[in-house]
Amino acid sequence: MTLNMVVEHLMIVCVAVIFTVLLGLPLGILAYINKKAGKVILWMVDILQTIPALALLGVIMIVFGAGKTTVIIGLVLYSLLPIVHNTYLGLTEVGPAIKDAAIGMGMSKLQRLIMVELPLAFPVIFTGIRIAAVTSIGVAVFGSFVGGGGLGSILYRGIHIQNMRLILSGTLALMVMAVVFDFGMSWIEKKMKTGMGYKN
Amino acid sequence: MIEFKNVTKKYDNDTILDDISFTVQDGEFVVFIGESGCGKTTTLRMINRLIKPNKGNIYINGKDIADEDPVKLRRSIGYVIQQIGLFPNMTIAQNISVVPKLLKYSKEKCDEIVHDLLEMVNLPFDEYAHKYPSELSGGQQQRIGVLRALAASPPIVLMDEPFGALDPITRASLQEDMKTLQKKLKKTIIFVTHDMDEALYLADRIVFMDGGEIVQMAEPDEMLANPANNLVKSFLGERVNNGHHLELKVKDIMRTKVVAVRKSRSVAQCIKIMANRSIDSLIIKNEDETYLGMVAISDCLTAPKNQSIESLVNRDCPIVCKEDDAKTCYDKLVESKQKYCVVLDEERKTVGIVTWATVARAIAGAVWGGDE
Numbered sequence: 001m002t003l004n005m006v007v008e009h010l011m012i013v014c015v016a017v018i019f020t021v022l023l024g025l026p027l028g029i030l031a032y033i034n035k036k037a038g039k040v041i042l043w044m045v046d047i048l049q050t051i052p053a054l055a056l057l058g059v060i061m062i063v064f065g066a067g068k069t070t071v072i073i074g075l076v077l078y079s080l081l082p083i084v085h086n087t088y089l090g091l092t093e094v095g096p097a098i099k100d101a102a103i104g105m106g107m108s109k110l111q112r113l114i115m116v117e118l119p120l121a122f123p124v125i126f127t128g129i130r131i132a133a134v135t136s137i138g139v140a141v142f143g144s145f146v147g148g149g150g151l152g153s154i155l156y157r158g159i160h161i162q163n164m165r166l167i168l169s170g171t172l173a174l175m176v177m178a179v180v181f182d183f184g185m186s187w188i189e190k191k192m193k194t195g196m197g198y199k200n
Numbered sequence: 201m202i203e204f205k206n207v208t209k210k211y212d213n214d215t216i217l218d219d220i221s222f223t224v225q226d227g228e229f230v231v232f233i234g235e236s237g238c239g240k241t242t243t244l245r246m247i248n249r250l251i252k253p254n255k256g257n258i259y260i261n262g263k264d265i266a267d268e269d270p271v272k273l274r275r276s277i278g279y280v281i282q283q284i285g286l287f288p289n290m291t292i293a294q295n296i297s298v299v300p301k302l303l304k305y306s307k308e309k310c311d312e313i314v315h316d317l318l319e320m321v322n323l324p325f326d327e328y329a330h331k332y333p334s335e336l337s338g339g340q341q342q343r344i345g346v347l348r349a350l351a352a353s354p355p356i357v358l359m360d361e362p363f364g365a366l367d368p369i370t371r372a373s374l375q376e377d378m379k380t381l382q383k384k385l386k387k388t389i390i391f392v393t394h395d396m397d398e399a400l401y402l403a404d405r406i407v408f409m410d411g412g413e414i415v416q417m418a419e420p421d422e423m424l425a426n427p428a429n430n431l432v433k434s435f436l437g438e439r440v441n442n443g444h445h446l447e448l449k450v451k452d453i454m455r456t457k458v459v460a461v462r463k464s465r466s467v468a469q470c471i472k473i474m475a476n477r478s479i480d481s482l483i484i485k486n487e488d489e490t491y492l493g494m495v496a497i498s499d500c501l502t503a504p505k506n507q508s509i510e511s512l513v514n515r516d517c518p519i520v521c522k523e524d525d526a527k528t529c530y531d532k533l534v535e536s537k538q539k540y541c542v543v544l545d546e547e548r549k550t551v552g553i554v555t556w557a558t559v560a561r562a563i564a565g566a567v568w569g570g571d572e
Binding site for chain 1: 274275276283348358
């Protein structure tokens with residue numbers, strides 16, 4: 001196991017999460033604004049989540065060939081669920097009184113979204129991002145099957161040559177990464193909530 | 201001026217508002233009251249187009265609001281709700297300056313507004329402006345809610361049960377603030393409540409609604425005096441009973457044990473009567489029992505004792521008729537600075553007197569209830 005592999009793994013996860021946010025946030029907002037489109041979107045991300053990760057990567061590989069692109073696309077599709085869902089949920093759960101006040105004071109739909117609803121929903125959205133990031137660390141392991149590299153190849157090799165040390169060191173590295181991500185992002189989340197007056 | 205013309209609102213087959221029409225003048229504080237589901241909140245929410253009527257028109261200053269851009273319309277109308285609805289992600293200063301910012305006021309202008317408004321309700325700027333709503337008590341939050349509605353100086357302010365969720369003491373203090381603010385700012389205020397005390401205290405006019413219709417639209421005193429039906433009366437409750445005190449007649453409060461003597465009596469006899477009864481004046485009547493006037497003991501003591509009392513009679517005491525409104529006594533007492541009023545019946549016969557003590561007791565009865 002080399003440091004390069006850890007960095008590579010982290011890179012894949014980070015790039016994937018960034019793209020997931022870029023894609024998932026607008027989808028979640030759209031689902032919130034347009035109830036009809038919302039139903040279709042939520043249903044689709046649900047379906048994506050039910051496909052086994054390995055199968056999903058396999059299908060994508062047929063189109064995009066082996067490589068990092070395939071892994072990243074797979075991770076993005078696979079992590080859409082928590083981000084789209086939490087964006088939708090966070091926006092829906094903004095108190096009706098606050099929405100009523102915002103409308104009654106003369107905010108347009110866009111102003112409401114930017115000034116009030118998104119800031120208030122952000123902690124929930126961020127939870128979605130955290131879940132996406134942590135699961136991506138695990139799912140990215142499958143990347144080695146489609147030539148994506150990362151820590152998955154260590155586990156793969158360890159299993160092949162039945163080397164317990166190799167397997168354990170790979171697993172440990174993944175676990176540490178997941179815990180550090182989870183812990184760090186939870187901390188930011190808590191900071192955000194108290195900072196915005198969510199004391200209760 | 202706000203004008204509703206034949207406004208009807210239906211949800212499926214439920215009629216929420218049934219053909220209501222009314223006019224609110226500029227600077228008027230109008231309180232809508234009624235049971236839940238009577239249509240009062242629906243009426244309020246139609247004014248800033250949060251709800252659209254099925255039929256009828258609503259005019260503000262002669263313009264049909266259906267033709268206006270709802271977003272622009274709402275920015276020109278203050279809006280306060282029971283759940284307060286401050287934005288938790290914004291500081292107090294940011295909350296107050298939401299509408300000014302939407303209207304693209306300069307930053308300096310916004311700051312100035314926040315300063316002025318906080319000062320008006322005695323919340324020091326330095327202490328409160330940068331706090332978040334969750335750091336304030338419910339009463340303080342709603343104070344900010346009211347300020348937020350006033351920030352862009354809208355001529356009309358809609359208030360939907362704004363103090364309904366507050367404890368009684370806080371509520372009373374906000375009501376007081378509201379009254380002071382209104383005196384200063386002269387806004388047109390549409391205020392919804394189910395609390396009759398609040399309505400009576402704040403309103404220039406009360407609109408009583410039931411089942412989507414206006415039952416009565418009247419000034420508080422008028423509503424107390426003449427409730428349109430039993431429902432209005434039950435809402436007024438105790439206060440209607442107090443209301444009958446407001447209609448007190450002189451005969452209801454007067455003292456009937458009075459001493460009256462004929463004018464033919466001598467001064468000596470009169471002094472004796474007063475001494476026996478420990479009183480300092482006597483009512484003197486004519487031979488036909490009608491009222492002539494009064495004598496005071498001080499006058500009697502200096503006069504020749506066997507003279508007829510008639511020569512000492514004075515007519516300083518104000519006279520009221522027993523069917524007069526009780527308030528007449530009070531007014532006459534104040535005006536004449538005498539110790540009492542003499543009460544006469546239709547035949548000008550003395551039937552009683554009203555002293556300051558009698559008036560005080562009647563007022564106490566009206567204010568605090570209880571027996572007299």
